Amino acid sequence: MTTPYAFYFDATFCSGCKACQAACKDKNNLPLGVLWRRVYEVSGGTWQKNGDAWNNTVFAYNLSVSCNHCVHPKCAGVCPVDAYVVHEDGIVVLDSTKCVGCGYCAWACPYGAPQYNADAGHMTKCDFCIDNLEQGLPPACVAACPLRVLDYGEARTEQAWATPQLKLWETPAETHPYPLPNYSHTQPRLALQPHAAMNTVEQKSVANLEEIQPRSPSAWEEAPLMLFTLLGQMAVGGFWAMLWMFSPLWIIAEYGTTRLRWLPTLLIGFCLGTATLASFAHLGTKKNAWRVLAHLSHSWLSREILLTGLFGLGWLLTSLESLIWHRASVIGLGVTATLGLGLVYSMAQVYRLPAVPVWNTWRTNAGFMVSALLLGHSLMTVLFVFESNIIGIQLSAIQWTMVERGILILLLAQLVLMRKQISQPIHYHIRMGLILSGMVLIAVNISPSTSHALWLTFPIFLIIVLEEGVGRWLFYQSRT
Amino acid sequence: MGDSKSDYQICAELAERLGIGEAFTEGRDEKGWVEYCLNEFRRLRFPELPTLNEFIEKNLGAWTRPAVKPEIAFEDFRRDPEKHPLQTPSGKIEIFSKQLFDLGKPEEIPPVPKYIQEWESPFTTDNPYPLQAIGHHTLHRVHSTHANNDWLEEAFPQRVFINPLDAAPRGIQDGDEVKVYNGRGALILPCRLTPRILPGVVDIPQGDWYEPDENGVDRGGCVNVLTSQHWTPFAYGTTQHTIMVQVEKAGAA
Numbered sequence: 156m157t158t159p160y161a162f163y164f165d166a167t168f169c170s171g172c173k174a175c176q177a178a179c180k181d182k183n184n185l186p187l188g189v190l191w192r193r194v195y196e197v198s199g200g201t202w203q204k205n206g207d208a209w210n211n212t213v214f215a216y217n218l219s220v221s222c223n224h225c226v227h228p229k230c231a232g233v234c235p236v237d238a239y240v241v242h243e244d245g246i247v248v249l250d251s252t253k254c255v256g257c258g259y260c261a262w263a264c265p266y267g268a269p270q271y272n273a274d275a276g277h278m279t280k281c282d283f284c285i286d287n288l289e290q291g292l293p294p295a296c297v298a299a300c301p302l303r304v305l306d307y308g309e310a311r312t313e314q315a316w317a318t319p320q321l322k323l324w325e326t327p328a329e330t331h332p333y334p335l336p337n338y339s340h341t342q343p344r345l346a347l348q349p350h351a352a353m354n355t356v357e358q359k360s361v362a363n364l365e366e367i368q369p370r371s372p373s374a375w376e377e378a379p380l381m382l383f384t385l386l387g388q389m390a391v392g393g394f395w396a397m398l399w400m401f402s403p404l405w406i407i408a409e410y411g412t413t414r415l416r417w418l419p420t421l422l423i424g425f426c427l428g429t430a431t432l433a434s435f436a437h438l439g440t441k442k443n444a445w446r447v448l449a450h451l452s453h454s455w456l457s458r459e460i461l462l463t464g465l466f467g468l469g470w471l472l473t474s475l476e477s478l479i480w481h482r483a484s485v486i487g488l489g490v491t492a493t494l495g496l497g498l499v500y501s502m503a504q505v506y507r508l509p510a511v512p513v514w515n516t517w518r519t520n521a522g523f524m525v526s527a528l529l530l531g532h533s534l535m536t537v538l539f540v541f542e543s544n545i546i547g548i549q550l551s552a553i554q555w556t557m558v559e560r561g562i563l564i565l566l567l568a569q570l571v572l573m574r575k576q577i578s579q580p581i582h583y584h585i586r587m588g589l590i591l592s593g594m595v596l597i598a599v600n601i602s603p604s605t606s607h608a609l610w611l612t613f614p615i616f617l618i619i620v621l622e623e624g625v626g627r628w629l630f631y632q633s634r635t
Numbered sequence: 636m637g638d639s640k641s642d643y644q645i646c647a648e649l650a651e652r653l654g655i656g657e658a659f660t661e662g663r664d665e666k667g668w669v670e671y672c673l674n675e676f677r678r679l680r681f682p683e684l685p686t687l688n689e690f691i692e693k694n695l696g697a698w699t700r701p702a703v704k705p706e707i708a709f710e711d712f713r714r715d716p717e718k719h720p721l722q723t724p725s726g727k728i729e730i731f732s733k734q735l736f737d738l739g740k741p742e743e744i745p746p747v748p749k750y751i752q753e754w755e756s757p758f759t760t761d762n763p764y765p766l767q768a769i770g771h772h773t774l775h776r777v778h779s780t781h782a783n784n785d786w787l788e789e790a791f792p793q794r795v796f797i798n799p800l801d802a803a804p805r806g807i808q809d810g811d812e813v814k815v816y817n818g819r820g821a822l823i824l825p826c827r828l829t830p831r832i833l834p835g836v837v838d839i840p841q842g843d844w845y846e847p848d849e850n851g852v853d854r855g856g857c858v859n860v861l862t863s864q865h866w867t868p869f870a871y872g873t874t875q876h877t878i879m880v881q882v883e884k885a886g887a888a
Contacts, residue, residue: 173774173790173791177787177790180786188789194790198829198830199830201830202798202800202830202834204834209833215831362829366789
C-alpha cells in the first residue's frame with residue numbers, strides 16, 4: 156500500500172521570503188488573490204521604556220501552509236457534486252470539470268485551502284504538484300525554498316521524519332500551534348518543526364492576514380445565498396401558515412373558488428421560485444448544476460437541494476389539486492409540510508460546519524426555524540387580513556390575538572437567539588431596534604377589541620422582513 | 636524565450652553593427668565569458684576552484700571554499716608589524732588619523748572615531764518631525780525593479796511600518812491610510828502596525844515608484860520624496876536613512 160504524502164515545515168529557520176508562495180503561483184498560474192500556498196507572518200510582544208533605552212519582548216515567526224491533504228478532508232465530504240478525489244497516497248485533488256463553483260468547500264476547510272478562481276468560475280486547490288511527483292520531482296514550493304525548511308515526504312515512514320517534530324495528524328487539534336485553528340478534526344498531514352515562540356502563551360497575531368486570507372466575499376456577493384435562505388424559509392413558513400389560516404376556508408363552498416384559494420399558494424410558489432433562481436445564480440459554473448445531487452450520501456448541500464426540489468414538487472401537486480380539482484388532500488398537504496420542515500432543517504445543517512464554530516451551534520437550526528415561522532406567518536397574516544376584508548370575512552377577536560401573539564412569541568424567540576451576536580454592534584442594535592419596534596406595534600394592536608388596526612399587519616411584516624434581512628446579513632458576516 | 640535575446644547578445648550584435656564586435660566580445664559568447672572569469676579566479680585567487688565543466692557535470696550550483704584553519708585578521712601584521720606594515724601613513728592601526736585631522740572639519744569628520752549627531756536627529760529638541768524614517772530593502776523588489784510585479788506586490792505589499800506605541804497617540808489603526816511627511820515632501824500609504832520596529836522609527840521600504848496625486852502627494856510609496864540631498868561628509872554618499880518625519884492619519888486636518 157502507498158504511504159500518504161505530507162508536507163514538512165521547519166518554522167525555526169524560515170525567513171519569510173515567500174519563494175514557496177511565488178513558485179506555486181508561477182507553476183499553477185494563479186491570479187491575484189488565489190494563494191494555494193501562503194506564509195503567515197506571526198508576531199507579538201511589546202516594548203518598555205527603560206530610562207533612555209527600550210527593552211522588548213518582541214518575537215516573530217513564519218508559517219508556510221498550503222492544503223494539508225488531511226486524513227479526513229472536509230472539502231471532499233461537503234462537496235455537493237462529489238468533485239473531490241482522494242488518491243491512494245492521500246493527495247486530495249479537485250476535479251475542476253465537475254466543480255459547480257458554489258464555494259462550499261472553502262467554508263468547510265479550516266485551513267483556507269480551496270480557493271475560488273473568479274476568472275475560471277470554479278474552485279481550485281493545491282494538488283501537491285502531482286505531475287512533478289510522477290516524474291520524481293519535488294512540488295514547486297519545496298523546490299523553491301532557499302533555506303530548505305519546506306520539504307515533503309511519506310507521512311508514515313520513520314526514515315523521512317527522523318528529527319523530533321510535531322506531526323499534526325497525530326496530535327489533537329487543541330494543541331496545534333498558532334495560527335492553525337484549534338477546532339479542526341480533519342487531521343492535517345503537516346509535520347512541523349515548531350518555532351520556540353509557537354508554544355508560548357504570549358498574545359500573537361498574524362500581521363499579513365488581509366493579504367493571505369482567501370478574499371472573503373462581501374455581504375453583497377453572498378446576497379443570493381441570503382435571498383435563497385430567507386425566501387426558502389418564507390415559502391416553507393408560509394405553507395405552514397396557509398394550512399391553518401386558509402385551508403379551513405377552502406372547504407366552505409362560497410370561498411372555495413375565490414382568490415383565497417390561489418393567492419396564498421401562488422405567493423409561496425413565487426418565494427420558492429425566486430429562492431431557487433437566486434441559489435442557481437450564485438454558482439460559478441452553472442452548466443454543472445445538474446450534478447448537485449451526486450453526493451447525497453455525505454453532503455448536506457446535496458440534501459438541501461433535493462429537499463428544495465421535493466418541497467417544490469409537493470407545493471406544485473397540492474396547488475394543482477387545489478386549483479384544478481378544488482380539492483385538498485390532508486395527506487398531500489401533510490407530506491409537503493413535513494418536506495418543508497426537512498428543508499429548513501437541511502438548510503441549517505448546511506451551515507453546521509466544524510470549521511465555522513460560530514455557525515456550528517443549535518442556534519443555527521433554531522434561528523432558521525424561527526425565521527421560517529416569522530416570515531411565513533407575517534406574510535400570510537397580511538394576505539389574510541387584506542383578502543378577508545375584501546371578501547367580507549371578519550377575523551374573530553380570538554383568532555386575531557392568536558395570530559398576533561404567535562408573532563410576538565416568535566419575535567421574543569428571535570431576541571433570545573440573538574443574545575450572542577455582538578460582533579457587529581451597530582447592526583446588532585439596528586436589528587434589536589427593529590425587533591423591539593415590531594413588538595411594540597403588535598402590542599398596541601393586540602387588544603381583542605373590534606377596533607384593531609388591520610393595516611398595521613403590513614408595517615409589521617415589513618419590519619420583520621427587514622429584521623430578518625439584517626439578521627441574515629450578520630449571520631454571513633460572522634463567519635470570518 | 637522564443638526569439639528574444641539576452642542583454643549580452645543584444646549588446647554584442649549592436650557592437651557588431653557598429654564595427655566593434657570583436658573588441659566587445661573578445662571572441663567569447665556568454666558561456667565563454669563565464670569560463671574565462673572562472674579560470675581567472677582559479678589562476679589568481681582560488682586554485683582549488685572547480686572548472687566550469689566540473690561545475691556543470693556535478694550540478695554544483697555553489698562552491699564553498701573549504702575552511703582549513705581559523706582565519707585571523709591582519710595575520711602577517713600581527714606576526715611581524717615591521718615587515719608587514721598596514722596601508723596607513725604610519726603603517727600602524729591609527730586611532731587618531733592625521734589625514735582626517737588635516738581635512739580641518741572636526742565637527743563633521745573627527746580624526747578619532749566618535750558619535751556625531753546627524754543634521755536631522757531624534758535627539759534635537761522641538762523637532763517638528765519627531766519620527767525617524769528608514770527605507771529597508773524589501774523582498775518585493777531589487778531597488779525599483781519588480782515594483783510593478785503584482786505577484787510580488789501581493790506577497791510584500793508596500794506599507795508604512797509603524798510601532799503600535801507610535802500609532803496609538805495618533806489615532807492610527809492597522810491598515811489605515813497614513814500620511815508621512817516632512818518639509819520636503821509627503822506620501823500616503825496604508826500602514827502596518829508591528830512591534831517588529833523600534834518605537835520612534837517608521838519604515839517605508841525603498842524602491843517603490845513615485846505616483847503623485849493632484850496635490851503632489853505621492854501615493855506610490857516612494858520614500859525618496861522624504862529624503863534630503865545632503866551628502867555624507869567624507870564619502871559624498873547619499874543619506875537616505877537620515878530622515879525625520881511626522882505621521883498622521885490620512886484625511887485628518
